[in-house]
Structure formats: structure tokens, C-alpha cells
Amino acid sequence: MAAAVKELTVKEKLEQLYKLQKVDSKLDEIKIMKGELPMEVSDLEDDIAGLNTREAKLKEIIADLDHEINQHNHNIKDSEAQILRYKQQLDNVKNNREYDALNKEVDYQNLEIQLSEKKIRKSTEEKGTKEESLKLISDKIAIRAKDLEAKKAELASIIEKTEKEEEKLIKESDKKRKDIESRLLKAYDKIRGSYRNGLAVVPIARQSCGGCYNQIPPQVQIEIGVMKNIIACEHCGRILVDEQFIND
Numbered sequence: 615m616a617a618a619v620k621e622l623t624v625k626e627k628l629e630q631l632y633k634l635q636k637v638d639s640k641l642d643e644i645k646i647m648k649g650e651l652p653m654e655v656s657d658l659e660d661d662i663a664g665l666n667t668r669e670a671k672l673k674e675i676i677a678d679l680d681h682e683i684n685q686h687n688h689n690i691k692d693s694e695a696q697i698l699r700y701k702q703q704l705d706n707v708k709n710n711r712e713y714d715a716l717n718k719e720v721d722y723q724n725l726e727i728q729l730s731e732k733k734i735r736k737s738t739e740e741k742g743t744k745e746e747s748l749k750l751i752s753d754k755i756a757i758r759a760k761d762l763e764a765k766k767a768e769l770a771s772i773i774e775k776t777e778k779e780e781e782k783l784i785k786e787s788d789k790k791r792k793d794i795e796s797r798l799l800k801a802y803d804k805i806r807g808s809y810r811n812g813l814a815v816v817p818i819a820r821q822s823c824g825g826c827y828n829q830i831p832p833q834v835q836i837e838i839g840v841m842k843n844i845i846a847c848e849h850c851g852r853i854l855v856d857e858q859f860i861n862d
């Protein structure tokens with residue numbers, strides 16, 4: 615049994631398109647409400663991830679410097695212990711050769727101490743610089759994290775309020791699209807996609823196009839009203855309807 619294909623009148627086609635437009639416009643409104651928030655949230659997340667990597671790297675460098683400084687302090691203590699031992703041995707030297715050899719060792723350990731002290735100063739200075747950078751980055755992370763938290767909360771509250779409505783509208787839009795002939799739907803999508811406000815079907819308002827606000831000649835207004843043909847605005851190409859003759 616073949617399904618009966620009912621040929622729609624132009625009026626019915628226009629009504630379908632206009633109803634679809636109303637649903638799609640409501641979806642657009644929700645999108646506008648969310649605005650740039652989803653993008654801003656993901657940008658902030660990327661930003662924080664990058665800063666966290668830099669923070670971890672700096673902490674690693676500081677730990678390495680600490681390790682180096684500890685190592686040098688340890689070396690100094692070793693040298694000092696050595697010197698103490700040599701000095702005790704100096705009290706019991708038997709000849710000049712032994713005396714000179716011990717004094718040379720003491721001089722050598724003193725040089726080692728100076729070298730370690732120099733390296734400690736250098737590493738401590740470098741550590742200070744790295745700690746300053748670390749503080750700047752940690753502060754930045756804290757600020758971004760706070761910002762992110764606020765934006766996420768704002769977005770979550772909008773989503774919570776609009777989620778059900780959006781779901782319902784998407785279903786409604788899909789359902790309406792199924793009843794519209796593909797040629798018209800293609801035209802509708804094309805016009806809708808070419809305007810930021812997403813309006814493809816607009817009513818006449820004050821004798822003008824509801825999309826671009828250009829005046830519509832009286833003869834064309836009458837043609838729109840009788841709905842024998844689908845009429846597009848000669849200025850912006852949007853499909854025009856006269857709301858007073860359209861059934862909602």
C-alpha cells in the first residue's frame with residue numbers, strides 16, 4: 615500500500631519554514647547566552663596546563679640546585695675535617711719533607727673549600743632567580759584558576775537552566791526538518807548560514823523586511839500576503855512572510 619503523498623500548498627510550506635525558523639532562533643538565543651564561555655573555559659584550561667608544566671620544571675631546577683648546594687656544604691665539612699686531621703699530624707712531624715707535604719694538603723683543602731663556597735654563592739643566586747620566576751608563575755596559576763572556576767560555574771548554571779530546553783528544541787527542529795522538502799530546506803540552511811543572526815525566514819514589519827529592514831514595495835507586500843509563491847527579499851535574499859496570514 616503506497617503512502618499518500620500530499621502536495622503542500624505554498625502557504626503550508628511557508629508555515630513549516632517559519633515554524634522551523636522560530637525553533638532554530640530559540641536555539642540561537644541559547645547559544646548567544648552561553649556566548650564565548652565554552653571557548654574561554656577551554657582557553658584557560660590550556661593556559662593553566664602550560665603554566666603547570668613550567669612550574670613543575672622550575673621546581674625541578676630548584677631541587678637540583680638545592681642538591682648541588684648541599685653537596686658543596688658536605689664537601690666543605692669534609693675538607694674542614696681533613697684540615698683538622700692534617701694539623702694534628704703537623705704536631706708530630708719528623709722532618710721538613712713531611713711538614714711541607716702536610717702543609718700542601720692543607721692548602722689544597724682550603725682551595726677546595728673556596729671553590730665550593732664560590733659554587734654555593736652562584737647556585738644560591740640562581741636559585742633566588744628561579745624562585746622569583748616560580749612565584750610569578752604560581753601567582754599566575756592561582757589567578758587563572760580562580761577565573762576558570764568562575765567561568766565554569768557561570769557556564770554550568772547556564773547549561774543547567776537551558777539543557778532541557780535545548781534538547782527539546784533540537785528534537786523539535788529535527789522533527790520539523792523531516793517534513794520540509796529538501797529543496798526548500800537547502801535554501802533555508804544556505805540563507806541561515808550566511809547571516810550571523812541565523813535568520814532565513816522573516817516577517818514583514820512596518821512594510822519592511824524583518825531581516826535587513828529595507829522597505830518592501832506595496833505590490834510585493836500583497837504578493838507575500840497571498841502566498842502563491844515563495845518571495846525572497848530583493849535586498850538580503852531572506853524568505854518573507856506576512857505574519858497576519860500565517861497560522862502558528
Ligand SMILES: [Zn+2]
Pocket residue numbers: 823824825826827828847848849850851852
Ligand atoms: Zn531583506
